Amino acid sequence: MTEYSRSSSLQSSNTLRRQPKQQRGKERVEKILDAAAAVFDEVGYATATTHLIAAKAGTAIGSLYQFFPDKAAIFKAMELRHVERVKLMWAQVNIPEIIKLPLRQMIHALATGVAKLFEQPVSRVVFVQFYTAREIFQAIDESMTQEAINFLANILIQRNSALEQAHCRLLAEVCVHSSNAVTLAALRTSNLEERQQLTQQIEELLVSYLKPYVGDNLSDDVMKVMKCPHCQSEQLSKNGYRRGKQCYRCKACGKQFVESRRALNL
Numbered sequence: 001m002t003e004y005s006r007s008s009s010l011q012s013s014n015t016l017r018r019q020p021k022q023q024r025g026k027e028r029v030e031k032i033l034d035a036a037a038a039v040f041d042e043v044g045y046a047t048a049t050t051h052l053i054a055a056k057a058g059t060a061i062g063s064l065y066q067f068f069p070d071k072a073a074i075f076k077a078m079e080l081r082h083v084e085r086v087k088l089m090w091a092q093v094n095i096p097e098i099i100k101l102p103l104r105q106m107i108h109a110l111a112t113g114v115a116k117l118f119e120q121p122v123s124r125v126v127f128v129q130f131y132t133a134r135e136i137f138q139a140i141d142e143s144m145t146q147e148a149i150n151f152l153a154n155i156l157i158q159r160n161s162a163l164e165q166a167h168c169r170l171l172a173e174v175c176v177h178s179s180n181a182v183t184l185a186a187l188r189t190s191n192l193e194e195r196q197q198l199t200q201q202i203e204e205l206l207v208s209y210l211k212p213y214v215g216d217n218l219s220d221d222v223m224k225v226m227k228c229p230h231c232q233s234e235q236l237s238k239n240g241y242r243r244g245k246q247c248y249r250c251k252a253c254g255k256q257f258v259e260s261r262r263a264l265n266l
């Protein structure tokens with residue numbers, strides 16, 4: 001079990017009135033969370049009641065109270081479940097492999113993971129509520145958005161290590177905020193065709209925006225050509241200028257060098 005999993009399990013224990021030990025109990029908790037997502041989506045958090053949630057879950061109110069004292073505890077458990085799924089989605093991304101893909105395929109792979117995440121009612125409702133009813137949240141805050149930005153920035157810097165880290169973070173910030181805005185619009189519409197169209201446009205938006213910085217031609221013609229003359233690593237970062245020439249620092253061996261024909265794999 002990872003450190004995150006241990007922390008998440010501890011949080012879940014504190015949220016649940018009684019931690020289910022049997023598979024049947026765990027399934028009942030999941031059923032209650034999915035039912036709560038449906039109720040919050042249909043009538044809103046303010047109007048929702050534990051009785052409505054129990055009825056939607058097809059369970060007795062007493063059974064619900066065995067696990068959750070109130071709807072706030074239910075929603076907090078939904079938050080934690082969403083966080084677990086997001087972390088799992090990030091952990092399943094094979095960064096060394098995904099950065100080798102053509103840009104459009106890379107973006108499609110990332111977008112597909114996000115789309116699958118929001119096929120789950122709990123994650124879909126938690127995401128929408130975060131932007132429409134922030135005051136009800138207990139476990140998720142802006143730090144989760146910052147983690148998403150850091151995650152994407154790490155992918156971008158590895159795809160084109162000549163980019164400054166600050167620039168990669170700026171690119172990632174624009175991508176995350178803009179895709180979140182379009183995703184929110186897509187999830188809030190009941191028109192399935194419109195939702196699909198909006199989701200597809202996220203990929204178009206990101207590909208067009210990132211192409212000048214991490215596009216396929218740039219990756220092939222520049223970053224795969226420049227190598228460290230000391231260890232032959234391609235993991236480089238710009239490190240100022242010397243006598244009018246670009247300086248680089250190798251992330252693998254830590255040595256610095258000036259751009260020259262020796263550093264180019266011509």
